[in-house]
Amino acid sequence: MARLDVNRSGEMEIFVRAVELGSFTAVGLDYQMTPSAVSKLIARLESRLGTRLLNRSTRALQLTPEGTLFYERSLQVLAQLEDAERCVSTSAEPKGRIRVNANVPFGEHFLLPLVPQFLLHYPQVTLDLVLQDQVIDLLGERTEVAVRAGPLKDSRLVARKLGETRMMIVGAPSYLARQGMPRKPADLETHNRLGFNYSRASPGWPLQDKSGPVSFMPNGNARVSDGQALRRLAVGGLGLVRLAKFQVKDDIAAGRLVPVLERYNPGDAEEVHAVYIGHGGNLPSRVRVFLDFLAANVRFP
Structure with a gap:
């Protein structure tokens, strides 16, 4: 005993x-x-x-x-x-610190705009936010929740799907005026395809041509650590990039970026999950209400 x-x-x-x-x-x-x-x-x-x-x-x-x-x-x-x-208890309210890790585009487009509303509802919760595109170890980084796009590999983690984000290839009008608009997937061979400087689960750009699925690896003269930096290079006319629609839709509407090879896009999309350590209902209330809030308020175009 x-x-x-x-x-x-x-x-x-x-x-x-x-x-x-x-x-x-x-x-x-x-x-x-x-x-x-x-x-x-x-x-x-x-x-x-x-x-x-x-x-x-x-x-x-x-x-x-x-x-x-x-x-x-x-x-x-x-x-x-x-x-x-x-x-x-009639007065119990979620409280305490939540360390959250999210990729930079999701953080800037969804997470940061939602923070004031969440903390207004839960004033005794403190959010500790880290925005970076590299995948982290939650235990090693002492993180309660991480937002991840693409395939999930860590079996220790529980995932809650937030939605799917459509992927697309885009370039600036100034770049396309210099290098020409690709008309078929094979034309990408001669273009500056910008990418990331860290490994990704799906590093290639998948397309569908007459012969079937094809994929192109980034080969550009610049690599960066986050999606927002990659978008800025594309807007600046350096090359083509493959990013989520939510990240570039405003640039497309404003004419800063132009979709490329959309007729060959196979409906390319990445699932986005909030991942955390825990099982079933065994979560601190502060984490549970945060996950519920994200699921209710994140909407991908």
Whole structure:
């Protein structure tokens, strides 16, 4: 039988916060404890469990395999405790920090415009937003929610589909005036096809010609780290790019960009998901309401 003087939920909460913040000092500030007291609490937890959960260094905390498993299960347990309290409390309201990672185009077109409305509804929640196009490890980056486009590979994560975004190839009128408008997929061979400087699950540009599916790899004289930068290079007339319709529709309407080879577009689209660690209803209420808010308010053209 468990000893009554062991506050298991308290230990879990401190441990989870240490993983999220990556620092005993930061946890101490949150809970009005000294870094030494936090370190001793984690050490007692590891001693009771008989395994090391965190590898410490002077700069960072790193989860061990056992620590990763305990972290994921702790999230579930704490979410269930929060849910139990909410069921019997008339004043319970989602609160706490949510670290969110999203690609730059989604962040600028959807996430940032929605933030004021979300925080107006949930004033006790704090959003910690990171916009970057590279795929991150949620545990390693201490992130609760990430928005990802394209195929999903990480089996540890749970995904909630936000929609599909149609992909298209576009170029600026100034570039097309210099290089000519491609009339068939093979014409892309002679064009400056701009792309990203990191690996992608589907790096090619898929098209459909008379002989069947064809794909072209980016081959341009510039590569960038995010979709908004790629759009700006295209608007500047450097070359052709393949981006989501939501990202370029305003440029097309204003004449800054022109669709290319649309008759050969096979209905190319990427699914967009919000991914997170957790299972079923085992989510903190702050994360659950954030996911619900995204699903209700994100609409792709």
